[in-house]
Amino acid sequence: MTVPGYRDMPADTWDPSAPADPAEAEEFLRLCYTEQPRLGPVEPRLAAVRAQIAATGTYTHTSEELTWGAKVAWRNASRCIGRLYWRSLTVLDRRKxxxxxxxxxxxxxxxxxxGGGSALRPVISVFAPAVPGRPYARVWNEQLIRYAGYRTEAGIVGDPRYVSFTDAMHAMGWRGRGGPFDVLPVVVETPDEAPRLFELPEQAVLEVPIAHPELSWFERLGLRWHAVPAISNMRLRVGGVDYPLAPFNGWYMGTEIGARNLADPDRYNLLPIVASGLGLDTSHEATLWRDRALVELNRAVLWSFERAGVKITDHHTESSRFLAHMRNEEKAGRPVPADWTWIVPPMSGGATPVFHRYYHEADQRPNFYLDSEAASLARGTGVCPVLESAPLVPVA
Structure with missing residues (x-):
């Protein structure tokens, strides 16, 4: 398999100085105007776009093209199991x-x-596109809401994934409270301003305290998780035009929290703690204590979100919905790109219908891409020393 972006084949490196590809622009526009016939004939638009690319190296999407392109990028996102809802994506045009x-x-x-009022909906905010050869705006954070990780003498407090990023924030003047669920500041960088730190207002961060439907001691663990998974460092590419700042969100599948964020050994690593609370025999793996603890942790996550009235889905339901999405797309004559290693849930995979089949692997565009520099900044490993003096900007 030699599909860019899959397994051992890295995605093509983005060159911000390169002009928009006229062939990719044409392919996008023909597809857009075919699927959206209300936009009228495509040939006049193609002529205008070719002329604009020739003159400036890029072109400007209409609001209708941008909206449709963002939705199709979600439709083509091979690692997302929740694409049944791609048409419902709310696209916010923030290019100005x-x-x-x-x-x-x-x-x-x-x-x-x-996430206002806990009625979660899929949203993407699309900011200004990159212009060939010029700096562009971006957010360093991997997601708009993530928790800090602190190095202490007793070990890491908080999320180990973000220890280096938290260190970088400390170097830039931020000071967290030192708790296990401190929301990290958002770093915004623009062409005309050095990176600046902003603290999210409390009312913007919807969080759910985690308890268990039967185990009263579970609540005393003091767990919680944020409700909106807003990915903020992936580049949206539509018709050869790149949007480096295009944060987007759906809602959580329970296993993302209960089987990964809270359970992974290099994250919150809660399975030993849950197993101890359950009184399980952890002396050897054959007791399946990890599996039993994992189930109860995931039950707690789903039950807590449902109790709080915050939208979430379970991996069995979402697997069935993904197959429904595939049937819809096949009826429309469109192939569905999917990465098996991401589509199959991280818990009880063999018990879900998405496990027992192969998938079409392809880099279909429009799409989302994670560039190496963006990934490095999100890990806190791409920070320039000159940025240490960047000010903290609290927002009420």
């Missing part, structure tokens, strides 16, 4: 925002639209 203050205000607005 320029300053860090404007951008951060709109990021807060994104979270409000996505």
């Amino acid at each position: 925002a320029r300053t860090a203050d404007e951008i951060f205000s709109l990021l807060v607005r994104h979270l409000d639209v996505a």
Whole structure:
């Protein structure tokens, strides 16, 4: 298999100085105007786009093209199991925002639209595209909401995944409370401003305390998780035009929290603690104590979100819905790209219908891409020493 972005074949490296590809622009526009006939004939639009690329190296999407392109990028996202809802994506056109203050205000607005009143909905905010050879705005964070990880003499407090990022934030002036669920600041970088730190207002961060339907001691663990998984460092590519700042969200599948974020040994590593609370024999693996603890941790997550009235889905239901999405797409004559290693849930995979089949692997565009520099910044390993003096900007 030699499909870019899959397994051992890295995705093509993005060159921000390269002009928009006229062939990719044409392919996108023909597909867009075919699937959206209300937009009219495509030939006049193609002529205008070719001329714009020739003159400037890029072109400007209409609001209709951008909205459709963002939705199709979700439709093509091979690692997402929740694509049945791709048509319902709310697309917020934020291309006019320029300053860090404007951008951060709109990021807060994104979270409000996505999770206001706990009625979660899929949302993408698309900021200004990259212009060949020029700097562009971006957010360093992997997600708009994530928890800090602190190095202490007793070990790591918080999320170990973000220890280096937290260190970078400390170097830039931020000071967290030192707790296990401290929300990290958002770092916004623009062409005209050095990276700035903004703290999310409390009302923008919807969180759910984690308890268990039967085990009273579970609540005393003091667990919680945020409700909106808003990915913020992936590049949206539509018709040869790149949008480096295009945060998007859906809602959680329970296993993302209960079988990964809270359970992975290099994350919160809660399975030994849960197993101890359950009184399980952890002396050897054959007792399946990890499996039993994993089930109860995931039950707690699902029950807690449902009790709080916050949207979430379980891996069995979502697996069935993904197959429904595949049937819909096949009826429309469209192939469905999917990465088996991401589509199969991280818990009870063999008990779900998505396990027992192969999938079409392809890099279909429009799509989302994670660039190596963006990944490095999100890990806290791409920080330049000159940024250590960047100010903390609290927002009420």
